[in-house]
Amino acid sequence: MNTLATPLEPLSVSALTAQIKSLLEATFLEVYLQGEISNFTLHKASGHLYFSLKDASSSIRCVMFKGNAKSLAFTPENGLQVIIKGALSLYAPRGEYQVICHSLTQSGKGSLSAQYEALKKSLESKGYFAQSRKKPLPPFPKKIALLTSLSGAALQDMKRVASTRWNLTKLVCFDTLTQGEQAGAHIAHNIAYADSFFGTDNAFDIIVIGRGGGSMEDLWGFNEEIVANAIFYARTPIVSAVGHEIDFVISDFVADLRAATPSACMEIILPDKREWLLRLDEIRAQYDTSAQHSLAKAQKLCDHLLELYQQKSYANTLSFASEQLGQLRTGLNATMAQILQAKGAIYATQALQYEQLPLLREREYALLTLAKELQALDPKRLVRENFAQILRNGKPVQVGELRGDDEIELCDGVNLARARVLSL
Template identity: 40%
Template sequence: MWEAPEAPPRLTVSALTAQIRRQLEGEFREVIVEGELSNFVAHTSGHWYFTLKDAQSQIRCACWKGTNYRIRFRPRNGQQVVCRGKVTVYAPKGEYQLTVEAMAPVGVGEQQLAFEQLKAKLAAEGLLAPERKRPLPLVPRRIGIVTSPTGAAIQDILNVLRRRNDGVSVLLYPAQVEGAEAAASVAAGIRWFSENPDPDFPVDVLIVGRGGGSAEALWAFNTEEVARAIADSTIPVISAVGHEIDFTIADFVADLRAPTPSAAAEMVTARRADLLAEVGSMASALTKVMHIRLLRERQALETLARHPVFDDTQARLRDALQTCDELTLAVQSAVQNRLRFAGWRLERAGNRLRHYPWRPYLQLHEQRVSELTAKLIAGVQAQAAVAQHRLAQALTRLNTLSPLRVLARGYALVQHPDGRLIRTTEDAVPGQDIVIRLSDGRLLGRVAQVLPEPEAKPDPPPHS
């Protein structure tokens, strides 16, 4: 293949790696390295894997379970440490690494120090104050997103929005979210939404973020440029960077932090679900209140029907019937007022959502409300009709039991002039004025003589 007079021996990849391994491990049996710790992972096996880096270079490191139990502190990303160990070669990947045997903290790493300093600076300016946080819109019509157009974050957001509210409008600003230009790109996207509002169809809320990654990959969201762009935004901002365990400066400055991009999409659509639940709850409460009101009025009417009324029975029943009618009208009026109020709220929500392609869904809900309204009014009318029928039956029974019917059969009531009944001869004295009540009027008279009914004498016993 090559015509060199003395060609080197042909080696396999494994043989070459073995030679490199012997050379490196023989030359660097013990080294002490200082650097900033990043990408720290505590594996379930108990081993630690991380990277040591400085401004120009980085090296992978491993600290085995049998060694790291002697290290008395828990390493954290961004921490400046000094490690003692030896250089080894990881043959399966052909990579060299530092096998750490001891570790000691030096101080806070540059990135972590920069993070804390910027956070303190922004807090001193009041940009992290809770009172600056703006509430999310009740039902956002349009959502702006600043993220990579090819990343997993945008797909996660769109999947959640499509599942929970496929009628919402989404406007994406394609930004670079990793690398040297990422901070400027993300900040430019945030400013673009504030500087280019659409008066007819404005963006109601802004989601800024990306998927998970290493501390270096997420660093753009820890920069002052992005933090100030979020603070200056005229639109409420949700920060959705990385995973739940990742915290960035953007999270503290934003109006709301979401642990993941998917969670941010859940947050902006949760209010619509709450509104629909509130409408359903109001309808249920209205039905329950009407049922209780009708039950109470029915009990009141039944109590009136059982009252021992002897005089002016028909007039009292007519009054009760009129009261029932008035209460029925009052209930219907209350229902109509509540329905008008609910209709006003729906109309108001419809005006806010008129630019959404939700009209078929809103028409379906309006039709459902109309059907429920018709059923509700029909139910009230049916209940009122039943109550009126029962009152008519009670009137008939009371007329049957009325003492006036007894008088119509030829009987009379004898009363004192003050209305007290004379039940026995002992209740009257000769010369006393009396009133005799007949079925068709009254007679005024005076007692001429009191003739008690003679007591019946018992029959004499038979003679034996």
């Protein structure tokens, strides 16, 4: 007789989490750990402490509740090397395990932070961070080397921003280890390789080293001296775009420019095509205005030069001289006409006088005769010659014209006497 196998009943997530929690807490009733504090948070409302305990390779979440935190003799902070005693537990809502800290003692500063500060101080004393050695970035890069993981989100973010901001730039990606023990050496190698094209036709305008955010351990490759040396001696401008805005690594200080994030890096080093399109429109409008102004000014100058040319040209000079000659000719003709008219009048008068010359001579002879007669009758002359003029009725008469009993007047030009003729 065949029997059917009874299938396993599926567990709920909560049931599985409860089983794991029971197993963990039963197995790790007490743990004793040493490491460096990171991501420290003091919850002000509850008074609980939340942080991670880490070393060079791993980290684990920790919580210390308010009751245990009150007994601490120091204030926890990031970078401190501490020893904790506690128990392993699982936080069911998120399915994450964590250490419930019962005690926390300080064992000195964290080794990673100490290494970071020591290297930073050493490089700064050598002038690695000096602004005077920073190389300027070209405003319109044609070719950029991206040194990051090909599988990381940082690369996709940079490509996305570049495509929308300025798609005329060629991006060349170098697959680079950005996390782990070999990360520092690999970053330095790729920097040297990309920089080796400097001065050739295949040279890069900018080298970008970057990755997304993470813990200090995750970003440690960018804190190594080999990377700082590679950046310092590179001839190509280098931008460090590592982590988030609050993350600072050694490469940020040595690089020619530090970007808060990979996306922000592309916004900084690439021009905005929309802004430049607006600028080009403004420049074109200014050019049109300037060109119109220049053309108007040139047209005005040409008109002025043409006017000067016309004033100085032989044709216009000849035309003006001809016009003046014509005016002079007209004036001369008018003057000659007036002269001829005047001369004609004189000639006519003279001709008339010539025709009347015999009559004039006759009249002249008569006038001379009358003059002699008048002269003979001149009283002064008569006085001088003891003569008196005889007047009858106021008119001169001769003695022979007198008759007896005529009343006459005798005048010598001075005296007047009345007389009667007695007889002749």
